[in-house]
Amino acid sequence: RAVAELERRGLLAGIVTQNVDGLHQAAGARRVIELHGGLDRVVCLSCRERTPRAELERRLSAANPRWAAEGRVNPDGDAALTDAQVAGFQVxxxxxxxGLLKPDVIFFGENVPRDRVAECFALVGAARSLLVLGSSLAIRSGLRFVTRAAELGLPVAIVNQGPTGADADAALLLDAPLGATLTELAARL
Structure with a gap:
């Protein structure tokens, strides 16, 4: 909510997120580039058509009316299922x-679509500064945008708990819990 509030106040030109949960949009953010996609939709691996995940859930429920995941289902949708639970499940x-469907997210080993990367680079290129929030920048996927900002001479501020892969490029490093820090920042601005 604090990030969405900063955007609403005109302090953020856009948000590039590695999150796939849609929480920025749920909080009211408008210009969000989901670098790694979103779990709220699925994509066909053959024709690339994207459809809402809720539609897939309805279709799966209709194809498997008596099936129910038993046991613990994690927030990311992962669940440990027995062979008996999987037997007879209709995909x-x-x-x-x-074609085969999968969540519309980038899994490890997959590449972020070039047009999405280009959109992120364009956003960084048009910025006056770059604010990194809650990322270790341990993988190239997000780190490349900080590298570009540094190449352009843009000031980079990082708020994260612990070191990041871009600490050397940061003009400002704040090692602090993100929730409390952003809430305070939004209240003060």
Whole structure:
């Protein structure tokens, strides 16, 4: 909510997030680039059509009316299922081409689509500064935008608990808990 409030006040031109949970949008943020995609939709691996995850859930429920995940289901949707629970489960395919569906997220080993990376670079290129919030920048996926900001001579501020892969490029480092820090920042501005 604090990030969305900073955007609402005109202090952020846009948000590049590595999160796939849609929480920025749920909090009211408008210009959000989901670098690694979003769990709220699925994509066909053949025709690339994207559909809402809720639609897939309805189709799966209709195809498996008596099936229910028993046991613990984690917040990210992972669950430990027995062979008996999996037996007989009917998978549904893309309604357009019959292709295989997957969550519309970038998994480890996959590449972020070039147009999405270009959109992020354009946002950084048009910025006056870059604020990094709650990322270790341990992988190149997000780190490349900090590297570009530094190459452009933009000031970089990082708020994170612990070191990041871009500490050397930061004009400001704040080792602090993100929730309390952002709430305080939004209240003071």
């Amino acid at each position: 549904v395919d893309c309604v357009t081409c019959g």
